[in-house]
Amino acid sequence: MHGMKLFTIGFTQSSAAQFFGRLKAAGVRRLVDVRLNRSSQLAGFAKEGDLAYFARELCGIETTAVHELAPTAAMLGAYRKGEIDWAEYAGQFVTLIAARRIEGVLNRTEMDGACLLCSEARPHHCHRRLIAEYLKAKWGGVDVVDL
Numbered sequence: 001m002h003g004m005k006l007f008t009i010g011f012t013q014s015s016a017a018q019f020f021g022r023l024k025a026a027g028v029r030r031l032v033d034v035r036l037n038r039s040s041q042l043a044g045f046a047k048e049g050d051l052a053y054f055a056r057e058l059c060g061i062e063t064t065a066v067h068e069l070a071p072t073a074a075m076l077g078a079y080r081k082g083e084i085d086w087a088e089y090a091g092q093f094v095t096l097i098a099a100r101r102i103e104g105v106l107n108r109t110e111m112d113g114a115c116l117l118c119s120e121a122r123p124h125h126c127h128r129r130l131i132a133e134y135l136k137a138k139w140g141g142v143d144v145v146d147l
Contacts, residue, residue: 007144008126
């Protein structure tokens, strides 16, 4: 298998200019929305319909949402309410994506140059990093870059 590049990005704490500028500068080919709630009010440019328009018009990037990459509402709710900590949430999420067999749901070739999008500004406590690490372990030869 040849090496591939998989990007990750969060939109909070970014202006639209910063966000789309990072995507364009990195040469991202496809934006993969991994959020459970894509109509978020956190940033107007990141609402599902607006995001697709801006990504296409400003960067020439197509956007897709992959529901299998989102956590369950119960899992995310428990984490946000503090009922489970990050370690427990991360363990549950990795178990979930393994059961969903996301490495077979996604096309490796189409994911080369793609960027996993979520809301968290940093990847440390974000499920996009867990997805990227899982795919790297399953596929091998994946260079993960957080924008």
